[in-house]
Amino acid sequence: MTGMLDMDISFLTHAVGPAMAHLSAPGLPLAALPVAGINWHSVLFLLFAALACGFAVGVVAADNVVRMALYLVFSLGATAGLFFLAGAEFIGAMQLMIYVGGTLVLLVFGVMLTAQAPLVSIKPSASDRTLAAVAGASLLALLLTASLSVDAWLKPGSAVVPAPSATPLGMALVGVRVDDPPSASPAGGRTGYMLPFEIVSVHLLVVLVGAAYLARAKRRRTPRALDAVAAAMPVDVESPVAVGSAPVGRTSGGSKSALVGGGR
Amino acid sequence: MADFLIGLGLPGWIAWSIAALVAAVLLLNVIAGGALVFIWAERKIAARIQDRLGPTRTGGRFGWLQSLADGIKLLAKEDLMPEGADGLLFRLAPYVSFCASFCAFIALPFAFDVVGQRLNVGVFFVVAVLGLEVFGVILAGYASASKWSLFGAMREAAQVVSYEVPLGMCVVVPVMLAGTMDLVTIGEKQAGWMSNWYLFHDPFTFVIFWVYVTCAVASVNRAPFDLAEAESELVAGFHTEYSGLRWSFFFMAEYGSMFLVSALAAVLFLGGWNGPVPVARLLGFSDGTGDTAAYAVRLLGIANLIGKATFGVLLMMWIRWTLPRLRIDQVMTTCLKYCTPIAAAMFAGVMLWQLFLPGGLVPGWGRPAGEIREGWLEGPGGLSGGIRSAADPAAPVDLVKRSPR
Numbered sequence: 001m002t003g004m005l006d007m008d009i010s011f012l013t014h015a016v017g018p019a020m021a022h023l024s025a026p027g028l029p030l031a032a033l034p035v036a037g038i039n040w041h042s043v044l045f046l047l048f049a050a051l052a053c054g055f056a057v058g059v060v061a062a063d064n065v066v067r068m069a070l071y072l073v074f075s076l077g078a079t080a081g082l083f084f085l086a087g088a089e090f091i092g093a094m095q096l097m098i099y100v101g102g103t104l105v106l107l108v109f110g111v112m113l114t115a116q117a118p119l120v121s122i123k124p125s126a127s128d129r130t131l132a133a134v135a136g137a138s139l140l141a142l143l144l145t146a147s148l149s150v151d152a153w154l155k156p157g158s159a160v161v162p163a164p165s166a167t168p169l170g171m172a173l174v175g176v177r178v179d180d181p182p183s184a185s186p187a188g189g190r191t192g193y194m195l196p197f198e199i200v201s202v203h204l205l206v207v208l209v210g211a212a213y214l215a216r217a218k219r220r221r222t223p224r225a226l227d228a229v230a231a232a233m234p235v236d237v238e239s240p241v242a243v244g245s246a247p248v249g250r251t252s253g254g255s256k257s258a259l260v261g262g263g264r
Numbered sequence: 265m266a267d268f269l270i271g272l273g274l275p276g277w278i279a280w281s282i283a284a285l286v287a288a289v290l291l292l293n294v295i296a297g298g299a300l301v302f303i304w305a306e307r308k309i310a311a312r313i314q315d316r317l318g319p320t321r322t323g324g325r326f327g328w329l330q331s332l333a334d335g336i337k338l339l340a341k342e343d344l345m346p347e348g349a350d351g352l353l354f355r356l357a358p359y360v361s362f363c364a365s366f367c368a369f370i371a372l373p374f375a376f377d378v379v380g381q382r383l384n385v386g387v388f389f390v391v392a393v394l395g396l397e398v399f400g401v402i403l404a405g406y407a408s409a410s411k412w413s414l415f416g417a418m419r420e421a422a423q424v425v426s427y428e429v430p431l432g433m434c435v436v437v438p439v440m441l442a443g444t445m446d447l448v449t450i451g452e453k454q455a456g457w458m459s460n461w462y463l464f465h466d467p468f469t470f471v472i473f474w475v476y477v478t479c480a481v482a483s484v485n486r487a488p489f490d491l492a493e494a495e496s497e498l499v500a501g502f503h504t505e506y507s508g509l510r511w512s513f514f515f516m517a518e519y520g521s522m523f524l525v526s527a528l529a530a531v532l533f534l535g536g537w538n539g540p541v542p543v544a545r546l547l548g549f550s551d552g553t554g555d556t557a558a559y560a561v562r563l564l565g566i567a568n569l570i571g572k573a574t575f576g577v578l579l580m581m582w583i584r585w586t587l588p589r590l591r592i593d594q595v596m597t598t599c600l601k602y603c604t605p606i607a608a609a610m611f612a613g614v615m616l617w618q619l620f621l622p623g624g625l626v627p628g629w630g631r632p633a634g635e636i637r638e639g640w641l642e643g644p645g646g647l648s649g650g651i652r653s654a655a656d657p658a659a660p661v662d663l664v665k666r667s668p669r
Contacts, residue, residue: 040280066406067352067353070353070403073399089385090384090385092389093385094388096389096392096393097388097392097395100396101396104395104421107402111405111417111418166384166385
């Protein structure tokens with residue numbers, strides 16, 4: 001939703017669309033119909049924008065987690081449609097892959113959490129609603145004023161920008177700028193985004209390693225044979241936690257004897 | 265086509281709408297007609313592999329009208345919904361599945377420039393949209409209010425999320441070789457004899473193709489990876505509670521996706537519309553020799569690609585009726601311990617091969633006669649003096665106009 005707001009105005013004021021050039025084509029009386037005067041680019045934009053906003057409201061209004069996630073998927077998908085409409089194919093596909101695909105995991109968690117009855121319907125309290133409304137409204141007001149203060153977005157677009165290719169983007173990420181004249185940068189050379197890209201990727205790698213570390217299978221120090229003995233004891237049956245952390249397990253864990261063999 | 269209609273005097277928006285509608289209807293028929301044929305083929309192949317006859321009577325010989333009869337039967341079936349089901353999601357789920365499968369076809373080229381919408385990031389788009397099909401499955405599983413459906417949906421989610429990783433890595437390799445994500449350009453770069461296919465580009469691409477096949481079978485939820493259905497364990501998995509036309513939408517989506525991943529494999533690794541033998545070129549057709557020849561080339565290309573994709577689908581059926589179903593832990597092991605590391609190693613291998621042996625071991629092997637570059641590199645506003653056509657640095661060629669072979 002927030003990502004869309006800064007696009008809104010630039011689009012509404014874009015009177016020039018690729019479809020516009022053909023609208024003046026003379027010919028059949030169909031051209032005289034009132035629909036012929038409509039800028040279909042704007043119509044499609046408004047359609048996608050309405051879908052995105054409507055489903056975003058649906059996310060807030062719904063009380064079932066799975067439905068919320070589904071509405072979020074539709075809202076984000078409509079935003080991707082806006083990107084495709086703007087000719088930003090790479091960003092649109094990214095939106096589909098990362099945001100819409102990422103919501104999939106959210107949906108999975110929603111399904112797992114609400115398969116039982118108590119969580120099927122979520123109703124926030126009145127104070128929560130008020131707090132959320134204040135926070136959301138203030139953010140919306142901030143974004144609206146910020147985007148309305150950019151003069152260039154209020155003027156109608158003058159030319160149709162040719163559809164960009166993803167290749168210059170990829171090359172800029174590895175440090176070669178092909179879309180930028182060399183004299184433009186103060187250093188004199190073409191500088192790309194190699195360093196930020198590398199920092200982000202190393203950061204993601206750290207996150208991945210951390211997640212793998214947290215989610216790894218816990219290796220039990222207690223050999224299996226001793227487990228069986230401990231489980232047989234009446235005291236430990238009552239408190240299974242004591243088996244894992246019992247001093248018996250710890251002392252014997254260090255010295256794997258022939259008795260235990262290749263215990264895990 | 266839209267230009268042609270505008271030339272007839274239609275206003276632009278009607279012309280564009282008609283052109284879009286024609287493309288959409290054609291693509292829809294690829295899925296629906298394909299599903300009819302493939303379901304019949306699946307039954308015949310399954311029967312032959314199991315030493316049976318399969319459908320024999322409907323429509324005369326070979327039971328070739330069996331799928332149509334099934335379709336009519338499905339239309340006439342009662343549309344049931346379980347009592348505890350979430351009505352909206354239950355009704356929506358089949359359409360979500362089908363729409364995702366259909367949308368991916370938009371960016372899939374059937375021949376040079378025969379594509380619904382030529383996207384600069386075609387590969388990326390197809391993979392991204394294909395991943396959305398699982399939404400329908402999860403929604404169906406959740407909304408059915410049945411434990412079998414829920415189990416199936418959860419398995420499907422785990423499987424698809426896992427297999428997207430190696431699948432993405434396999435898809436990146438042809439992108440790296442072609443230097444673009446545009447599916448049309450990738451296909452056109454493999455023009456000529458089959459030695460130009462990326463499958464035979466180097467040993468690493470040959471291996472990674474089979475990793476792609478494994479991941480593709482898993483990602484379209486086919487046996488031996490059909491844990492979401494698993495009829496011996498979960499009744500019918502996520503579509504246990506579905507009947508009639510809604511049920512058939514899931515199957516159209518499944519067969520559509522099968523065709524899609526096969527066609528994607530054909531474009532990425534098997535030369536797309538460029539055959540094992542360049543028939544069009546040997547016949548003397550090329551894009552430059554007039555409109556009729558150009559249409560002939562396109563038609564041959566479409567037939568070629570559909571043939572390759574059909575072969576891929578038949579291969580999937582063969583696999584399905586040959587291998588037993590994997591357990592969920594085996595599915596995960598296959599993905600995380602085999603497919604992902606192999607794909608990563610092959611990716612690095614292809615990278616090194618491109619670095620040290622860009623010309624290949626055998627001269628003339630694996631290199632198209634005409635180099636094709638993306639249009640923005642050339643021309644006055646393009647990258648001047650930077651990257652040039654590798655074959656002939658002096659004469660960079662446009663994307664559309666190919667240098668003579």
